[in-house]
Amino acid sequence: MSTKTISLSTEAYNRLRVHRRVQGESFSRVVLRAEWPDDAITGAELLELWQKEPPFLTEEECKAIDAAKMADRPAEDKWNTP
Numbered sequence: 130m131s132t133k134t135i136s137l138s139t140e141a142y143n144r145l146r147v148h149r150r151v152q153g154e155s156f157s158r159v160v161l162r163a164e165w166p167d168d169a170i171t172g173a174e175l176l177e178l179w180q181k182e183p184p185f186l187t188e189e190e191c192k193a194i195d196a197a198k199m200a201d202r203p204a205e206d207k208w209n210t211p
Contacts, residue, residue: 145156
């Protein structure tokens with residue numbers, strides 16, 4: 130089997146490391162086990178869909194969602210309490 134050397138960001142490396150099923154499992158096996166959705170939509174297809182169908186939410190509903198997002202705060206970190 131041939132191999133290729135790749136560079137990963139620390140975040141990507143840590144994700145692979147966390148998703149090992151057993152200690153020492155190769156990153157190749159982790160990547161091959163990953164599921165990659167085949168039904169991706171392109172930007173042009175999304176725009177066409179939006180132009181054909183009306184929006185799912187009213188403007189008032191969108192504003193309410195935005196307000197809720199702005200008021201949202203991170204959960205208390207129970208591991209890092211003084």
